[in-house]
Amino acid sequence: xxxxxxxxxxxxxxxxxxxxxxxxxxxxxxxxxxxxxxxxxxxxxxxxxxxxxxxxxxxxxxxxxxxxxxxxxxxxxxxxxxxxxxxxxxxxxxxxxxxxxxxxxxxxxxxxxxxxxxxxxxxxxxxxxxxxxxxxxxxxxxxxxxxxxxxxxxxxxxxxxxxxxxxxxxxxxxxxxxxxxxxxxxxxxxxxxxxxxxxxxxxxxxxxxxxxxxxxxxxxxxxxxxxxxxxxxxxxxxxxxxxxxxxxxxxxxxxxxxxxxxxxxxxxxxxxxxxxxxxxxxxxxxxxxxxxxxxxxxxxxxxxxxxxxxxxxxxxxxxx
Numbered sequence: 001x002x003x004x005x006x007x008x009x010x011x012x013x014x015x016x017x018x019x020x021x022x023x024x025x026x027x028x029x030x031x032x033x034x035x036x037x038x039x040x041x042x043x044x045x046x047x048x049x050x051x052x053x054x055x056x057x058x059x060x061x062x063x064x065x066x067x068x069x070x071x072x073x074x075x076x077x078x079x080x081x082x083x084x085x086x087x088x089x090x091x092x093x094x095x096x097x098x099x100x101x102x103x104x105x106x107x108x109x110x111x112x113x114x115x116x117x118x119x120x121x122x123x124x125x126x127x128x129x130x131x132x133x134x135x136x137x138x139x140x141x142x143x144x145x146x147x148x149x150x151x152x153x154x155x156x157x158x159x160x161x162x163x164x165x166x167x168x169x170x171x172x173x174x175x176x177x178x179x180x181x182x183x184x185x186x187x188x189x190x191x192x193x194x195x196x197x198x199x200x201x202x203x204x205x206x207x208x209x210x211x212x213x214x215x216x217x218x219x220x221x222x223x224x225x226x227x228x229x230x231x232x233x234x235x236x237x238x239x240x241x242x243x244x245x246x247x248x249x250x251x252x253x254x255x256x257x258x259x260x261x262x263x264x265x266x267x268x269x270x271x272x273x274x275x276x277x278x279x280x281x282x283x284x285x286x287x288x289x290x291x292x293x294x295x296x297x298x299x300x301x302x303x304x305x306x307x308x309x310x311x312x313x314x315x316x317x318x319x320x
Contacts, residue, residue: 005039005161007175008047010211014112015055016259025115027215029257032122039171041160042125043153048116064098096259118257126164128156135159145190146179154179158193162200170204171197174214180207230256234266240276247280250289259296267293268305271312281309282316 016021032181036177068087074080104110136155140147146154154177155193173180182188189207197205208214221291228251237249259267271278271290280286291313 001035001037002172003039003165003169004172004255005174006044006211007156007157007177008044010174011044011048011116012051012055013176013210014116015052015110016059022112022115025211027085029115029119029122030255032119034229034255038119038123039161039162039165040120040123040125041157041164042128043156043160045120045125047153048105056110060102060105065279066094077157079278084297107177126160128160129163132156132163133161135163145192146177162197165201168202171201172204172206172208172214173304174211175294176209177279181209223260230263234263234270237267237277238270238274240274241282246276247283247285250285254289256283259293261298261301264293264297265303265305268303271309272305278312287313287316 014025028036028038063189068091069086070080070087074083101110104113108112133152133156136152136159138151139145139155139159140152146158161171177188180190182190187209189205194205194207197203208217233249233252233256237246237253240246240249253267267290271281277286281290290309292315294310
């Protein structure tokens with residue numbers, strides 16, 4: 001298991017024009033508790049909650065400013081009218097799309113919200129103690145990093161990690177905040193903080209300025225291991241010979257949140273063909289698993305097994 005700290009600016013970048021990919025974040029969800037331990041100070045969570053709407057507002061403001069004017073010198077060409085009509089279509093599509101995104105942003109139902117909330121739901125935040133606040137204040141008072149504009153946020157995060165991270169365990173530190181970077185080389189971590197971590201925690205800190213960089217370098221192997229575990233659990237469900245075994249495997253499968261279309265179809269075939277699964281689809285855990293599973297299915301794609309499971313879920317619907 002590896003320890004990972006992800007700063008608030010990285011979480012917030014999912015609402016902006018950054019290179020951090022939402023699907024990259026989704027990969028983390030399946031790895032939490034088995035391969036990845038995300039260290040989430042309450043300060044980071046609070047900073048995310050405070051700044052979410054500002055980040056969305058700024059992103060939408062930029063997205064609203066698209067230029068679609070055609071210079072007069074383009075008139076007289078046969079393509080002019082066609083292009084003008086296409087631009088009108090784009091303007092209408094853009095306007096309607098913005099309205100939909102704004103509504104989802106207000107409701108907290110953006111795709112980014114769903115991805116982030118699914119990860120947050122699996123993490124127990126690291127609480128801020130009085131001692132941590134005092135240590136952060138002292139750090140700022142004597143001029144030690146991190147800290148900018150006389151604000152304690154970064155110092156509180158750093159002190160929380162120093163207090164809560166396990167001794168002798170390495171940490172992968174992901175942040176775009178300049179407070180943590182070297183002045184000489186912005187791809188390197190601040191030398192003072194790096195030495196402090198090494199001396200106090202007796203471990204190594206690995207620094208990344210984006211989640212994509214971290215995932216590309218480290219998560220591939222971990223993800224493959226997780227994917228193999230997922231495939232193994234699907235095979236166990238296929239070969240289940242008792243209701244007890246089915247319930248046990250479903251509990252394993254609930255660890256995972258991302259599914260390919262082929263895996264969704266495979267799981268639906270199992271429900272249809274293995275009566276140790278299909279016969280108890282109305283049981284709370286089985287019903288909940290398959291209901292959640294089919295939320296990831298593209299309804300524009302027809303598959304008889306997916307339809308069968310969906311019909312069974314509707315027929316055996318219940319209120320928790």
